[in-house]
Amino acid sequence: MIKITDLHKSFGKLEVLKGVNAHISKREVVCVIGPSGSGKSTFLRCINRLEEPTSGSVIVEGVEITDPKVNINKVRTEVGMVFQHFNLFPHMTVLDNIELAPRLIRGMNKQQARQTSTELLQKVGLTDKHNVYPDKLSGGQKQRVAIARALAMHPNIMLFDEPTSALDPEMVSEVLNVMKELAEECMTMVVVTHEMGFAREVADRVFFMDRGVILEEGTPEQIFDNPQHERTREFLQMVL
Amino acid sequence: MSLPLALIDWLISSINGFITDFVPQLVQVFPQLLRGAVTTLEVTVIAVMFGTVFGLIFGLLKLSKKPVLHYPAVIYIDIVRGTPLLLQILMCYFLLPSDITGIFGTENSALFSGIIACSLNSAAYVAEIMRAGIQSIDRGQMEAARSLGLTKAQAYTKIILPQAVRRVIPPLGNEVIILLKDSSLLSAIGVTELVQAGKLFAAREFAFFPAYIGIAIVYLVMTITISRIIHWYEKRLGINDKDN
Numbered sequence: 001m002i003k004i005t006d007l008h009k010s011f012g013k014l015e016v017l018k019g020v021n022a023h024i025s026k027r028e029v030v031c032v033i034g035p036s037g038s039g040k041s042t043f044l045r046c047i048n049r050l051e052e053p054t055s056g057s058v059i060v061e062g063v064e065i066t067d068p069k070v071n072i073n074k075v076r077t078e079v080g081m082v083f084q085h086f087n088l089f090p091h092m093t094v095l096d097n098i099e100l101a102p103r104l105i106r107g108m109n110k111q112q113a114r115q116t117s118t119e120l121l122q123k124v125g126l127t128d129k130h131n132v133y134p135d136k137l138s139g140g141q142k143q144r145v146a147i148a149r150a151l152a153m154h155p156n157i158m159l160f161d162e163p164t165s166a167l168d169p170e171m172v173s174e175v176l177n178v179m180k181e182l183a184e185e186c187m188t189m190v191v192v193t194h195e196m197g198f199a200r201e202v203a204d205r206v207f208f209m210d211r212g213v214i215l216e217e218g219t220p221e222q223i224f225d226n227p228q229h230e231r232t233r234e235f236l237q238m239v240l
Numbered sequence: 241m242s243l244p245l246a247l248i249d250w251l252i253s254s255i256n257g258f259i260t261d262f263v264p265q266l267v268q269v270f271p272q273l274l275r276g277a278v279t280t281l282e283v284t285v286i287a288v289m290f291g292t293v294f295g296l297i298f299g300l301l302k303l304s305k306k307p308v309l310h311y312p313a314v315i316y317i318d319i320v321r322g323t324p325l326l327l328q329i330l331m332c333y334f335l336l337p338s339d340i341t342g343i344f345g346t347e348n349s350a351l352f353s354g355i356i357a358c359s360l361n362s363a364a365y366v367a368e369i370m371r372a373g374i375q376s377i378d379r380g381q382m383e384a385a386r387s388l389g390l391t392k393a394q395a396y397t398k399i400i401l402p403q404a405v406r407r408v409i410p411p412l413g414n415e416v417i418i419l420l421k422d423s424s425l426l427s428a429i430g431v432t433e434l435v436q437a438g439k440l441f442a443a444r445e446f447a448f449f450p451a452y453i454g455i456a457i458v459y460l461v462m463t464i465t466i467s468r469i470i471h472w473y474e475k476r477l478g479i480n481d482k483d484n
Contacts, residue, residue, distance in 0.1 A: 050383055077389035087384035091402050100398065101388035146384075153388060 001026045001157065001188055002047060007056035009042050016042045018212035019056070026156075027186040031199035031220075034209035035235055040192045043209065044159050047190065048072075048079045061156065077105055080150030084162040086142040088134040088149070094121070095130050098149045106153070113152075120148035124178050140171030144178055151182075158182065160191040196239060200224055208232045265450035269441045273458050276437025279351070281462070283423045283433065287358035288416050294359070295366025300396075302371050313367065320364035325357070326425045332357040333429045354426040358419060365415055373408035374400060406477050413470035417463050434458060 002024040009017040016039045024030050032040045045051040046058055049065050049072050058065050065075050089097050098120060099113040108116070121127060124144035134142055143163055150158060160179065164172040176198050183189060183202050193199060199206055199220060206223040208216040210231050216223065224240075227233045301313035320328070332353040333341065341349040341356075377400050385395035427436035435455055442451035 048387055050387060073386075073389045073391055076387055079387075081384075081387040083380055083384060085378075085380055087378070087380035089381065089384070089399055089403075091406075101390065104394060104398065105389050149384075149388070 001028075001061060002190070003057075003059040004047075005057040005059075007043070007046060007058060008054045009039075009046060009051055010054045016212055017046070017053075020209075020212070020214055022207065022214060022217075024188065024190060026188055028204045029183045029187075029189045029202055030191070030205050030207060031203040032190065032192045032207045032209055033194070033196070033199060033223075033235070034207075034215075038209040039212045040209050041161050044161050044190060044192050047157075047159055048076050048081055050081075073105075077101075077153050078155050079157045079159060080153060080155035081159045082143070082146050082150055082161065082163045084165050086134075086139075086146045086166070088142055088146055090134050093131050093133055094126070094137070094145050097134070097145060098152045101149070102152050116152055117148070120151055121145075123151075123181075124148045125174070138171060139167045140174045143167065143171075143175045147175075147178055147182075157188045157190070160189065160193070162192050162194065164193070164195055194239065196224070196236075208235065210235070261447075262450050265445065265447045266454055268445070269438065269447070269451050269454045272437050272441050273434060273454050276432055276434040277458050277462065279431065279437075280420065280423050280433040283351070283355050283358055283426065283431075284416065284420045286355050287362045287419055287423070290359035291362025291366045291415070291419070292412070294363035296370050298363055298367035299370030299374065302367060303374060317364045317367050320361055321368070325361050325422055326428060328361055329354055329357040329425055329429060332360075350426070350429045350431045354423070354429060354431050358423055358426075361422075362415065362419055365418075366412065369408050369411045369415065370404070373404040373411075376407055377403050409470065409474050409477060413467065413474075416470075417466055420462060420466070421459065 002022070004020055004022040007017050007020040008015065018039075020039070020043055022030075032043065034040050042051055046053050047060065049058075053066050056066070060075055061078060063070055063075055065072060089100070092100065095114070095117050098117040099108075102108040102116055103110070103113045118130075121130065124147055126141060126144055126148075129137060129141065129145075134145070137145065147163075163179070164175050167175065172195065176195060179189070179191070179198070180202055191199075191203070201220075203220050205217060206220050207214045208223060208227070208229070208231075216227065216229050216232050223232065224236065227236060298313045298316060301309045302317065304310050304313075333350060336353060336356070338346070338349065341353045344352050381399050381403065382395055385399045386392070390398065423433055424435040426433050427439065430436070432440070438451040438455040442448045445451075
């Protein structure tokens with residue numbers, strides 16, 4: 001479903017990704033862990049070309065997205081993304097945030113879009129916040145709206161870029177629970193996270209990234225209980 | 241005569257002069273000032289309208305990463321902001337072909353060239369206001385919009401510009417007030433705007449004091465009204481202004 005080959009990305013002289021190779025199958029949940037500055041977010045953002053790869057190949061559902069001729073907007077409708085800082089549209093209500101893309105891009109009429117958004121808000125457990133603006137929501141609520149917004153396009157893949165890192169501790173679980181539910185529904189997910197408990201419980205595979213490469217990958221048991229690399233062990237010792 | 245008495249005498253004659261000369265002359269000059277103020281407002285409104293439209297375009301061009309779009313906008317903005325408005329007015333009046341400036345009749349050619357100059361000037365300043373307003377919107381907004389599959393144009397019209405509008409209202413209001421006052425420079429090419437109207441009256445009636453005080457009053461009424469309207473509008477827009 002996602003095939004990444006020898007992916008490089010530099011910002012000026014700084015080489016952030018130094019040849020990343022990865023294969024992610026349909027319905028797989030992959031958690032990407034690693035120290036800050038290791039290139040996790042950049043890696044994730046290359047999958048929907050929010051970052052333009054310097055070289056290498058990124059194939060999403062059979063489409064080589066690094067090809068400049070590819071209609072990246074079309075690809076992005078199939079790949080939902082959730083950000084660390086939610087990035088909800090502050091000038092729109094919760095419903096409008098969710099309905100914008102389906103109406104604008106899928107051409108849904110008001111009724112269809114309303115049905116979709118109502119269902120999604122129910123799914124993320126926010127039935128009483130339809131017409132409020134984002135600044136009236138807590139962090140956890142914002143992130144759940146952001147997840148609903150991404151799901152409204154019915155993507156086949158969901159990317160999460162540290163979705164709980166900006167949240168107060170007591171709000172982390174409400175977001176993780178929504179993500180768990182998604183994983184149970186067999187959504188293909190790539191999650192950059194510092195939530196090791198979540199990674200262990202939900203991930204099918206864990207990537208450990210360090211200094212611009214995937215240093216080690218394996219099942220959560222392999223990575224957490226029996227890490228092969230010294231760097232992986234050091235990192236896990238620090239965060240666990 | 242002792243000093244206190246002289247002072248009292250001066251005061252009485254001043255008050256006397258105020259009642260007998262100043263007030264009647266002020267009343268007399270007002271209709272002419274109001275006609276001048278209408279011209280001032282005409283120039284300001286038209287220039288601000290053109291300035292806003294072209295300012296937005298130049299602002300977007302300046303933000304473009306494509307050199308063919310970016311550099312012409314940069315050069316335009318630098319030239320206009322780097323030269324005095326008075327010079328720009330003189331250049332539009334004297335250097336533009338009379339076919340253009342006389343398009344609304346030769347009797348209006350000074351006014352029309354003045355409007356052109358103020359519009360071009362305003363566009364450059366508004367361009368910088370727009371650019372700053374757009375750049376002040378968090379990068380994540382564009383990223384979120386693009387990640388949903390919106391095109392760049394859709395992201396701008398639906399997400400970035402609606403938010404930028406709120407941010408540019410205060411500086412844009414400032415620009416309107418500045419332009420309203422600076423349009424007085426059109427008196428240099430003989431446009432009978434507010435200052436020129438007062439000057440003509442002052443010279444004709446030999447009544448400088450009432451004329452200039454009158455001009456100041458009319459400007460103040462206009463500028464204070466505008467800034468109150470903008471303030472009210474800002475507040476109305478500001479209800480849901482907080483970022484998430």
